[in-house]
Amino acid sequence: MMSASRWIPCGICGSDVHYYTHGRIGDFIVREPMILGHETSGVISEVGRAVSHLKVGDRVCMEPGVPGATSPETLAGCYNLDPAVRFWATPPVHGSLRESVVHPAAFTFRLPDNVTLAEGALVEPLATGVYAVQRAQVPPGSAVLVLGAGTIGIVTALAARGTGCSEVYIADVKAGKLAFVERHYEGITTIDLSVQSVAEFFAARGIRGVRVIFEASGSPQAYRGLSELLLPKGKLILIGMPPEPVVLDVVSMQIKEIAIESIFRYVNVFPGVLGMMGAGALRVAPLITKTYPFSEAVAAFEYAATAPESEIKIAIQVG
Structure with a gap:
């Protein structure tokens, strides 16, 4: 397991906006206060004793869905279809719009040296x-x-x-x-x-x-x-x-x-996406068109809810 902090930034997804404005998406209903956000990068501040491929100080992005390790879908190689997957900001699972999280190392990926933390936060939508x-x-x-x-x-x-x-x-x-x-x-x-x-x-x-x-x-x-x-x-x-x-x-x-x-989300593509970004085949920095400080997170969601035609990705700076 690992924790990450100093994120720059956390992207606002359409699903985040939908939960913010409507409180539900289909059968997924917000029944109690829930932290939003699942498009995230960060810097590792702590690693578990069993983690060997990551270290404190590594810049990383995180795949937000954690499936059951022994579910039939996971064993068949399509863990994205596990009905019991715990996906950030999908009720009742809290999201990543906070100063630190604990996340499995298997779903945490080191960023190439030439990929910024801001670009790392875009790996999740890129994966789709x-x-x-x-x-x-x-x-x-x-x-x-x-x-x-x-x-x-x-x-x-x-x-x-x-x-x-x-x-x-x-x-x-x-x-x-x-x-x-x-x-x-x-x-x-x-x-x-x-x-x-x-x-x-x-x-x-x-x-x-x-x-x-x-x-x-x-x-x-x-x-x-x-x-x-x-x-x-x-x-x-x-x-x-x-x-x-x-x-x-x-x-x-x-x-x-x-x-x-x-398709439903993605499966086993984060390493490939990061490889393409590191090689310059995916230039994504322009996609973040507006950033809010964490102190103005509510204003960020209110603005995103208007579906502004001039914006592509609205993000919130955490840390």
């Missing part, structure tokens, strides 16, 4: 995008489309670009999010859905379709006409979680033999 791209098994040189330009959509686009996709498109109705991508990331083409549909954008440029679509918006409207945008034998990767059941044209998928994959 990298895992989605891994599940897609995208052949190098493929064209892909990401629906949704929030944090998860952007990191998925970055992961796709970093693993050899030749064309990466990202679409959203929020022009501010797309403008951020255009300012900071070359090689990712934006599509403003408030101006034209993806189908219209593709048709105007003679694009037949893409090999993979990553649905990262969670919008039920995003499921309309997806088969038109995919090449035969393409894949649809479901990342976003719609608030209600969606309508999917199964027949149009079948006649192209479209494969549908879904």
Whole structure:
């Protein structure tokens, strides 16, 4: 076990905001005071006697979900699906927005020397995008489309670009999010859905379709006409979680033999994400667009709850 302190910073996730504003996500209900936060980095201040690969002073990030060591899911290599996983800031488990935590060494990872603590706090959301791209098994040189330009959509686009996709498109109705991508990331083409549909954008440029679509918006409207945008034998990767059941044209998928994959968080990807960051394949520093001191944490959540179009990742400085 280990404890960490002096975190810089702790990111605010959409799930944190949802618990703050609504007090529940599905069957996970906040019934008593709960500490939020699960996107975290830190500096080790203490290690247990059995820990040999980490030491006091190491800069680390932490995987926030701790599964049962002997659960069937863990033994099968899919510990992210363990129904008994203890995940930070998921009721009734306290999160990481505090000065110190105790966390298993097996889920604690040393940061490369050229990765800052601020960037280390982004490894958790990055892991979702990298895992989605891994599940897609995208052949190098493929064209892909990401629906949704929030944090998860952007990191998925970055992961796709970093693993050899030749064309990466990202679409959203929020022009501010797309403008951020255009300012900071070359090689990712934006599509403003408030101006034209993806189908219209593709048709105007003679694009037949893409090999993979990553649905990262969670919008039920995003499921309309997806088969038109995919090449035969393409894949649809479901990342976003719609608030209600969606309508999917199964027949149009079948006649192209479209494969549908879904992901839930991530599994065994933190070392790979850190390796890509250390090698410069994932440039994530621009994603933190606003930081609050811990003393203004309530104001940070109030601001995040307004879903500001100009922000990507809002973070709180602890320590």
